[in-house]
Amino acid sequence: MNTKPFLDTVLSPSLLNLYDISDSIVVIIDVFRATSTIATALYNGAAKVIPVESVMECIETGKKLNAITAGERDGKIIEGLQHGNSPAEYPREFIHGKTLVLTTTNGTRLLHMALERGASEIVAGSFSNLSAIQSHLKETRKNVILACSAWKNRINLEDTLFAGSVISGIKENFTIHCDSSLMAEEMYRHHKADMPCFIRKTNHWHRLASYGFEKDLEYCILPDTANVLPVYRDGALIVE
Amino acid sequence: MNTKPFLDTVLSPSLLNLYDISDSIVVIIDVFRATSTIATALYNGAAKVIPVESVMECIETGKKLNAITAGERDGKIIEGLQHGNSPAEYPREFIHGKTLVLTTTNGTRLLHMALERGASEIVAGSFSNLSAIQSHLKETRKNVILACSAWKNRINLEDTLFAGSVISGIKENFTIHCDSSLMAEEMYRHHKADMPCFIRKTNHWHRLASYGFEKDLEYCILPDTANVLPVYRDGALIVE
Numbered sequence: 020m021n022t023k024p025f026l027d028t029v030l031s032p033s034l035l036n037l038y039d040i041s042d043s044i045v046v047i048i049d050v051f052r053a054t055s056t057i058a059t060a061l062y063n064g065a066a067k068v069i070p071v072e073s074v075m076e077c078i079e080t081g082k083k084l085n086a087i088t089a090g091e092r093d094g095k096i097i098e099g100l101q102h103g104n105s106p107a108e109y110p111r112e113f114i115h116g117k118t119l120v121l122t123t124t125n126g127t128r129l130l131h132m133a134l135e136r137g138a139s140e141i142v143a144g145s146f147s148n149l150s151a152i153q154s155h156l157k158e159t160r161k162n163v164i165l166a167c168s169a170w171k172n173r174i175n176l177e178d179t180l181f182a183g184s185v186i187s188g189i190k191e192n193f194t195i196h197c198d199s200s201l202m203a204e205e206m207y208r209h210h211k212a213d214m215p216c217f218i219r220k221t222n223h224w225h226r227l228a229s230y231g232f233e234k235d236l237e238y239c240i241l242p243d244t245a246n247v248l249p250v251y252r253d254g255a256l257i258v259e
Numbered sequence: 260m261n262t263k264p265f266l267d268t269v270l271s272p273s274l275l276n277l278y279d280i281s282d283s284i285v286v287i288i289d290v291f292r293a294t295s296t297i298a299t300a301l302y303n304g305a306a307k308v309i310p311v312e313s314v315m316e317c318i319e320t321g322k323k324l325n326a327i328t329a330g331e332r333d334g335k336i337i338e339g340l341q342h343g344n345s346p347a348e349y350p351r352e353f354i355h356g357k358t359l360v361l362t363t364t365n366g367t368r369l370l371h372m373a374l375e376r377g378a379s380e381i382v383a384g385s386f387s388n389l390s391a392i393q394s395h396l397k398e399t400r401k402n403v404i405l406a407c408s409a410w411k412n413r414i415n416l417e418d419t420l421f422a423g424s425v426i427s428g429i430k431e432n433f434t435i436h437c438d439s440s441l442m443a444e445e446m447y448r449h450h451k452a453d454m455p456c457f458i459r460k461t462n463h464w465h466r467l468a469s470y471g472f473e474k475d476l477e478y479c480i481l482p483d484t485a486n487v488l489p490v491y492r493d494g495a496l497i498v499e
Contacts, residue, residue: 030270030414031271031273031274033271033273033274033277034271034273034274034412034413034414037273037411037412037413171277172274172277173274173277173437173438173439174270174274174438174439174442175438176438176441176442179438179442196462196465197413197462198413198414198415198416198419198461198462198463199413199414201416201460201461202414202416202419202442202446205446205449206442206445206446209445209449220441221438221441222436222437222438223438225436
């Protein structure tokens, strides 16, 4: 009898509705840069990160909670918010003990989709907290959806590679009947050794590097730089 | 100045609406097995293949035109139709000069989506007619969408691999800013030498092989076995 839980990879938010996620842990993946920023802020002692969908909601929530407002649209900082979506903006001396309200193009939107579709648990994953994600999924032994934020629903390589890196470490613990998972793991296996080079071929790299974010992107593909488990509880991502 | 046309790969019909296809040639890809069957039937002399969405339409059109009705749902032959969706069912001595009315789970549906969204031209691609597709795209010098039929909108490996095989032969002629294309080509490059083995890992293989279609699937990954260009004109796929 096969008692291993199932693992599926969903390469675009547009495909999430094809899956019943009600009994699954959903890992929200937005490597460039929302989930890398979330892990980094929490690792550096942020009390919580509140993901919101709109800029207006970000400003209002920030005011109400006396929290830091941050976000991006199309990779750029938004007028009216205090900070951007760069992990480098949230060192310990700045973020410790504070609440961050964050809105981004792809990642925060996907998180709310997963919430609406009744995910049993939502966590935020990135290379920054790869091991924490892997350990949690292995220990919890529930079905898993690796949900990539993509770019405006178009599949991207960096989120796929991260899904592959998760799979490569935990695949023995899961039943995987999913061609997207197979591809993600293959892509990761072929490129884990040349990641800094390979990632420069992605669409997202070209988009963000042109805004001067190379250092951010290089940071975002390093494993375990902020190895915490951001779990979504009562409207915010926290470390339990 | 860059005057090369664009090439994008769309790994699931659910993602087609993200692209403006009105000035593009759309290559419909359904390796297991609709587009392989279409190429084979036309190569063996079928007058035309009429792709229809429903079984009822298939039966009615078949009656009206005194044509052969064929199709599958969930990989299985449909009651009320004369034939299935297997290339092996359409040798020259049977299909020559005849019209085939075909309805399938994924491929024929995607073709109608492309039609509704105003594709500038629609052709059907599979390993069976790889070279004909590559030559046509190179010569025509228009934007290209490689559109994978997937399985009920879930991304599959065999259609992705075919997209990669097309790209590997024509990429110098196109501007490719598309992570899905990058992945497809990488997957093809890594597996072109062990395709018969690798393809056995796919979801679709497990599904169809359990119905006894191994020989069909082995045929469907051979290049250029039916090297014609099926073009959609006035409601039917024909060879011009």
